[in-house]
Amino acid sequence: xxxxxxxxxxxxxxxxxxxxxxxxxxxxxxxxxxxxxxxxxxxxxxxxxxxxxxxxxxxxxxxxxxxxxxxxxxxxxxxxxxxxxxxxxxxxxxxxxxxxxxxxxxxxxxxxxxxxxxxxxxxxxxxxxxxxxxxxxxxxxxxxxxxxxxxxxxxxxxxxxxxxxxxxxxxxxxxxxxxxxxxxxxxxxxxxxxxxxxxxxxxxxxxxxxxxxxxxxxxxxxxxxxxxxxxxxxxxxxxxxxxxxxxxxxxxxxxxxxxxxxxxxxxxxxxxxxxxxxxxxxxxxxxxxxxxxxxxxxxxxxxxxxxxxxxxxxxxxxxxxxxxxxxxxxxxxxxxxxxxxxxxxxxxxxxxxxxxxxxxxxxxxxxxxxxxxxxxxxxxxxxxxxxxxxxxxxxxxxxxxxxxxxxxxxxxxxxxxxxxxxxxxxxxxxxxxxxxxxxxxxxxxxxxxxxxxxxxxxxxxxxxxxxxxxxxxxxxxxxxxxxxxxxxxxxxxxxxxxxxxxxxxxxxxxxxxxxxxxxxxxxxxxxxxxxxxxxxxxxxxxxxxxxxxxxxxxxxxxxxxxxxxxxxxxxxxxxxxxxxxxxxxxxxxxxxxxxxxxxxxxxxxxxxxxxxxxxxx
Numbered sequence: 315x316x317x318x319x320x321x322x323x324x325x326x327x328x329x330x331x332x333x334x335x336x337x338x339x340x341x342x343x344x345x346x347x348x349x350x351x352x353x354x355x356x357x358x359x360x361x362x363x364x365x366x367x368x369x370x371x372x373x374x375x376x377x378x379x380x381x382x383x384x385x386x387x388x389x390x391x392x393x394x395x396x397x398x399x400x401x402x403x404x405x406x407x408x409x410x411x412x413x414x415x416x417x418x419x420x421x422x423x424x425x426x427x428x429x430x431x432x433x434x435x436x437x438x439x440x441x442x443x444x445x446x447x448x449x450x451x452x453x454x455x456x457x458x459x460x461x462x463x464x465x466x467x468x469x470x471x472x473x474x475x476x477x478x479x480x481x482x483x484x485x486x487x488x489x490x491x492x493x494x495x496x497x498x499x500x501x502x503x504x505x506x507x508x509x510x511x512x513x514x515x516x517x518x519x520x521x522x523x524x525x526x527x528x529x530x531x532x533x534x535x536x537x538x539x540x541x542x543x544x545x546x547x548x549x550x551x552x553x554x555x556x557x558x559x560x561x562x563x564x565x566x567x568x569x570x571x572x573x574x575x576x577x578x579x580x581x582x583x584x585x586x587x588x589x590x591x592x593x594x595x596x597x598x599x600x601x602x603x604x605x606x607x608x609x610x611x612x613x614x615x616x617x618x619x620x621x622x623x624x625x626x627x628x629x630x631x632x633x634x635x636x637x638x639x640x641x642x643x644x645x646x647x648x649x650x651x652x653x654x655x656x657x658x659x660x661x662x663x664x665x666x667x668x669x670x671x672x673x674x675x676x677x678x679x680x681x682x683x684x685x686x687x688x689x690x691x692x693x694x695x696x697x698x699x700x701x702x703x704x705x706x707x708x709x710x711x712x713x714x715x716x717x718x719x720x721x722x723x724x725x726x727x728x729x730x731x732x733x734x735x736x737x738x739x740x741x742x743x744x745x746x747x748x749x750x751x752x753x754x755x756x757x758x759x760x761x762x763x764x765x766x767x768x769x770x771x772x773x774x775x776x777x778x779x780x781x782x783x784x785x786x787x788x789x790x791x792x793x794x795x796x797x798x799x800x801x802x803x804x805x806x807x808x809x810x811x812x813x814x815x816x817x818x819x820x821x822x823x824x825x826x827x828x829x830x831x832x833x834x835x836x837x838x839x840x841x842x843x844x845x846x847x848x849x850x851x852x853x854x855x856x857x858x859x860x861x862x863x864x865x866x867x868x869x870x871x872x873x874x875x876x877x878x879x880x881x882x883x884x885x886x887x888x889x890x891x892x893x894x895x896x897x898x899x900x901x902x903x904x905x906x907x908x909x910x911x912x913x914x915x916x917x918x919x920x921x922x923x924x925x926x927x928x929x930x931x
Contacts, residue, residue: 532743582635593625661777710770
């Protein structure tokens with residue numbers, strides 16, 4: 315079979331009857347060029363028939379309504395609207411010899427008939443080899459003819475009955491009749507190739523998908539191809555995804571790179587997800603209405619019921635596709651008018667930053683004393699806007715979380731108590747936080763892992779309705795000294811602690827306080843209870859005490875998220891005359907807390923000294 319002449323017409327040589335040529339062409343095309351036909355399988359795992367290359371198990375077809383299936387195929391076959399093929403599963407040599415069927419081989423169905431209450435299929439082996447189907451009489455309708463001298467379960471080969479209505483065609487080598495019940499017993503797959511002309515409306519989209527820099531297997535849907543489909547009348551639509559074949563050299567190079575990366579499958583798998591009532595791009599698979607199975611076939615179909623004028627979002631997903639560029643065609647078939655287009659993102663502006671959790675910055679969830687050391691970014695909004703924060707792992711498979719905090723013009727390296735929004739519970743591979751009508755101003759984005767020490771690269775995508783500026787924040791201020799005090803503990807009945815501070819020359823400093831540990835964690839790795847805390851710097855004691863700076867607006871903060879005072883100038887004379895003190899004060903009902911430890915750090919321009927913690931009445 316070669317292409318001849320400039321017209322690229324197909325030249326075929328056939329040794330028997332020209333009328334039988336189309337069956338061989340269909341069989342060969344389906345096996346070697348499956349992309350040219352829409353392959354439809356009957357699967358016991360789905361409520362209706364679907365196009366897919368997943369091999370359905372017809373031998374366990376109790377869940378399939380055989381009568382309804384037969385009526386549907388027979389009617390369509392009579393109108394010439396369906397081409398039927400069958401496939402066997404893996405068979406032993408003994409099974410193959412006793413049944414006359416070839417293991418893991420595809421057969422064509424060239425006629426259907428009802429005879430004496432039986433539903434019969436005229437099946438052709440495209441190899442046209444002599445012999446063919448032989449019947450196990452102990453498991454077919456001829457079982458009553460079995461003689462008593464045969465052992466139960468033994469095989470008695472008998473030539474399959476041939477229908478006189480097709481005469482000579484049935485006598486061809488490799489042709490045989492089989493009852494539909496035997497088809498379910500001895501064949502594994504049933505393929506139905508439907509005439510696209512049955513649908514009065516069709517929409518096609520051709521697209522490429524470059525996976526060279528794709529994130530890991532736990533990536534979100536944001537970077538996947540997405541499409542909007544909307545029907546002008548209620549009805550059924552068939553969505554067919556076809557993967558294009560690659561050239562030999564390009565495909566070989568892609569597969570070799572794919573296998574060298576540790577993947578065991580050469581082709582990978584694709585699927586379709588449908589989200590109703592949206593039309594915009596989606597980020598997560600959580601609210602999927604319908605999902606097709608992941609298959610390694612070049613073609614995949616999803617049957618959907620569309621409501622009138624309701625937009626739907628269709629997402630193409632993959633597992634283990636080679637990390638290269640792939641080409642696809644998405645076709646939508648329907649009997650009612652519809653529109654198929656690329657889905658648009660509801661956020662007009664996107665900023666993407668890459669980052670990583672290193673051994674120094676992978677500081678765990680909000681209950682960790684080092685939470686503020688997690689990677690952070692500053693977000694500046696020029697006007698009120700909806701905001702989305704999408705955090706995706708590029709490597710690793712551990713749970714992650716993203717949080718948006720108010721900055722209020724303070725030091726950008728600290729996490730604050732004012733939480734604008736977060737991604738909820740920690741989830742593996744990616745996290746999404748969406749907030750509506752966030753006022754203009756400055757904010758801090760904190761990217762965290764559930765446990766300390768979980769390292770890996772990530773991508774952070776910020777979506778807004780207005781222009782924004784996003785910058786990476788250095789966790790440790792450059793050129794500053796870090797001094798850590800001893801852990802502060804509040805004993806029962808004590809709500810204030812203080813420690814002295816001394817410096818040898820003028821210095822500017824900031825103080826950070828955060829709970830070190832609590833009795834337990836609540837849901838999603840969050841603290842089981844709040845720890846109200848106020849941090850201040852004081853000059854002098856008693857009636858001469860002067861507050862130099864206080865955390866927040868002189869109010870209590872949640873110590874699990876950290877509290878701080880920033881950019882306070884301290885002179886040596888202040889320390890020597892009346893003294894400078896770091897003061898911690900705990901609020902709320904004192905009897906409700908366990909022995910939380912408070913970590914306090916001082917960042918300063920010059921070296922400083924601090925004393926131990928003392929209780930205040």
